[in-house]
């Protein structure tokens with residue numbers, strides 16, 4: 106394979122003709138786009154030395170000034186939080202860092218050097234601050250030597266902020282970003298810069314980055330192993346997020362084919378648009394709850410454009426993305442209130458922070474197995490103050506009575522009870538302070554850990570509703586990391602153990618008189634709609650891009666058929682048999698639906 110690539114490059118050099126190559130990855134977010142590659146290498150920032158023209162000197166100095174301002178805002182936030190959490194003396198180091206940023210002599214020296222040497226800002230900042238550091242490190246005073254690390258932090262922060270501007274200015278309007286890995290924060294940064302698509306070497310369909318790409322409607326192919334070694338900056342590619350394919354140097358013929366496929370895809374989407382204002386009701390008149398999963402307030406306008414729907418899962422950790430510190434109660438309140446207001450008169454299920462795993466992580470917590478570690482409600486319960494801040498913000502935002510609370514990663518009854526105790530105490534505090542909130546606010550539990558599934562009846566008795574999170578439930582039931590592309594083929598949402606567990610959870614909750622929704626990606630898998638309805642599922646909450654498709658299936662079937670299919674599926678014990686059976690049944694009722702394997 107290596108030899109083949111080598112040969113191809115050789116041929117290319119000789120004939121100067123570019124050779125078309127096809128790469129395969131995981132179809133993580135739909136859409137077909139044509140563009141130029143931009144390599145994103147955030148994790149190993151390199152400091153480039155560049156000559157700048159006389160006209161660009163002012164521009165370079167402005168970049169430096171903006172980076173100082175941005176760094177100062179970040180440090181002030183960190184300083185305030187540290188002071189609140191662990192006292193003023195510990196926060197002093199940030200004050201010292203801010204003093205370095207505001208050092209007039211350093212500022213003047215750097216500006217003068219940029220002018221005199223005509224070199225770029227990040228290069229001069231690195232050079233000049235490293236000089237200070239070395240002086241400090243060679244000092245006989247131990248205190249002084251230790252402070253050199255603070256200087257290193259300030260330097261890195263400044264360089265990062267200078268590079269941030271540089272990076273954003275590099276996105277052209279036909280950019281497809283390619284990277285080894287992708288964090289949710291990167292994806293958000295890209296979406297705010299209108300890039301066309303993303304390709305990575307790592308990550309699977311339910312990795313957090315993939316979910317965000319889908320929510321933000323950025324076509325994506327993840328898990329394309331080895332692609333970064335074969336493709337260069339500015340190469341021309343086609344990204345097919347429907348099939349998980351990347352085509353390098355497409356020929357005229359290929360481009361023509363893909364333009365036709367792009368049109369076909371857009372036509373299918375337009376057909377679904379006609380369902381926009383129709384209810385999600387089966388042919389035999391059963392109305393089914395249909396709502397959306399979101400993470401950012403920006404997504405709500407898109408949901409409105411897809412028809413009238415509530416939000417079945419708001420991933421509140423969206424407010425933490427790109428922040429160095431946890432937002433204050435007031436900041437959180439404003440974010441939650443904006444979501445509740447924009448969703449009204451429909452309702453929104455707000456999940457408390459699901460920090461950890463492959464999502465927003467506390468960089469001070471280093472774990473061997475983050476998915477089995479400090480994650481979700483475990484983080485909230487570890488600090489009553491942290492949890493209470495979020496609950497107060499949610500409760501204060503609930504005055505329109507359209508919010509429910511959802512707890513992530515519950516694995517025992519004790520966690521449910523402890524969370525409820527803290528919620529009740531928070532309500533009492535607000536009452537005593539005469540702050541209004543919805544006193545009848547509902548609370549639910551995510552069923553995404555096998556132990557919680559087995560305790561579904563007892564947990565249901567404690568709360569108002571359950572929501573099944575299949576993205577995690579599948580990974581924990583089958584012991585398959587949801588983001589690991591190497592084992593993507595054994596991450597099977599339609600595994601008999603998964604379907605039987607879901608059936609069990611729904612039956613147990615119904616015995617306790619409680620409703621059950623699904624908010625994992627399985628809810629948007631066309632093959633799953635029939636069995637889930639047949640199991641008695643009350644609500645589907647899906648990625649907004651999938652709303653029309655799920656609605657189309659619901660409107661094409663009868664509950665009677667769904668029950669028949671559900672019963673049959675429970676008898677099957679081989680994933681492939683289940684898939685084949687479900688494909689057959691689905692094609693009988695919705696023949697034109699595209700199914701991804």
Ligand code: PEP
Pocket residue numbers: 316418420459553573574575576577578624625626
């Ligand atoms: C899930 O696990 O299915 C879920 C909806 O939560 P998340 O994807 O945010 O972990």
Ligand code: MG
Pocket residue numbers: 513553574576577
């Ligand atoms: Mg989950």
